Amino acid sequence: MSDLPFPLQPMLAKAVSEVPGADSVPGGLLYEPKWDGFRAVIHVEDGKCEIGSRGSKTLTRYFPELAEALLEHLPDRCVVDGEIVVRRGEPGAERLDWEALSQRIHPADSRVRMLASQTPASFIAFDLLGIDDHNLLEVPFAERRKALEGVAETFSEPVHLSQVTDDVELARRWLVEFEGAGLDGVVAKPLAAAYEPNKRLMLKVKHKRTADAVVLGYRVHKSGQGVGSLLLGMYDDGGELRNVGGASAFSDKRRLELVDELEPDVMRDESGEIVRGETDRSRFASAKDVSYVRLHPRRVVEVRYDQMEGDRFRHTVQFERWRPDREPRYCTFEQLEIPVAYDLSRVLA
Structure with a gap:
């Protein structure tokens, strides 16, 4: 992955008013939930994990428990795009907790360690940008997703694979139903698209403007x-x-x-x-x-x-x-x- 820069600015989404049909984009769309957390690009290499923010800042020190889990569940020498979230509630009634997540950004090391124990974070993976010597930025999303699913066979709490669907009606149900779990909407990703950092090539539908x-x-x-x-x-x-x-x-x-x-x-x-x-x-x-x-x-x-x-x-x-x-x-x-x-x-x- 020597030619894959890090930190890497993630690809972004443009707001639209409704979930678009799969045939509205050449090559079709794949839909996934829009997670309400911190966007993060994960870089694992030589036994070290770095967590980069959407703005290319390093978030690693704020999430020590997550960095440790990512080293355990991700293969060495890979770059994965996803979202950091904090969950709360009893099993069967969980939802995302934005306030607890935002408090994780704190300058004091002692408080960082305390919050890592009290409000541990999870990572939701939704794109694979590089693995071993393979830079996947120019590879269509359909192929990147398939490769990510192979990597995700080793995932377990607190590292997860974001679910997807090519069924637009199911995606529209997600937009309504998943709000109750604290999710933010639905993202539609062109299956034929390469990964273009800092470009708004994906489409997002949110519950509020x-x-x-x-x-x-x-x-x-x-x-x-x-x-x-x-x-x-x-x-x-x-x-x-x-x-x-x-x-x-x-x-x-x-x-x-x-x-x-x-x-x-x-x-x-x-x-x-x-x-x-x-x-x-x-x-x-x-x-x-x-x-x-x-x-x-x-x-x-x-x-x-x-x-x-x-x-x-x-x-x-x-x-x-x-x-x-x-x-x-x-x-x-x-x-x-x-x-x-x-x-x-x-x-x-």
Whole structure:
């Protein structure tokens, strides 16, 4: 695998509004559940396991128990794409636990060891990118999946093989039924496609419309206490970080908590004073204070939104959760679901 780079940016998916038919893509589609966890590319070689994040960061130190299990269940000299999850609940009533998973990213080694014992992680494998001296990136997904199934014959808890189907009706049932287990939707993968890192060639259908955005700053609440709203940004095709709107509707308690959470990211000048900026004024509320506290653009948040208007959110969006596993530079407009064009005259008719 000398010609297979690591860390490796995983191939991504583009949002669509419904599960597409298998014949909608040349060569057909294979469907699998969309797991709500941390995307991870696993590299095993010479008795060592490295876990790379979606943004090519190393996650190995945060999941020592999983690295040990992967060494046991994966063959030496392989690269596997998949998802790290944390499960909770009694047998027969388990579901994914995002909060427990997100807490696993912690700087203190002692806490990492404690959480590895209290909330151990599992790995769901869904693609094989390399094995022995074979680089499989150019191999069609149908063949990569078959090779992965061969590797998975040695899998057991906490390493699993993601199930798949070529039955679109079953995939549509999964979209509804698997939500109860905490899954995020369904992914459709072109069977004939090569693996292209950082390209959105797969298709995903989620239960809700969400997006990852970079936190650019915050406005102080009108009461003068706490965060009133977060200013959000995304990168355009030219690499420019553009303001796309804001997230608000925080409780009094949460507003105060956010001030402390965001303090490490606050921009300050040479004298230590907080750097402030201003957004454009609305012609409908020209007297409104548009100043905000500027933040270093390094924190990613997942938000819920209804629709876009141009390159901005149509309405104020809702805070969903922090994404410590995501890199700001991957918060692009490309991730958004773009509605299919429709002739207004047909609606009016």
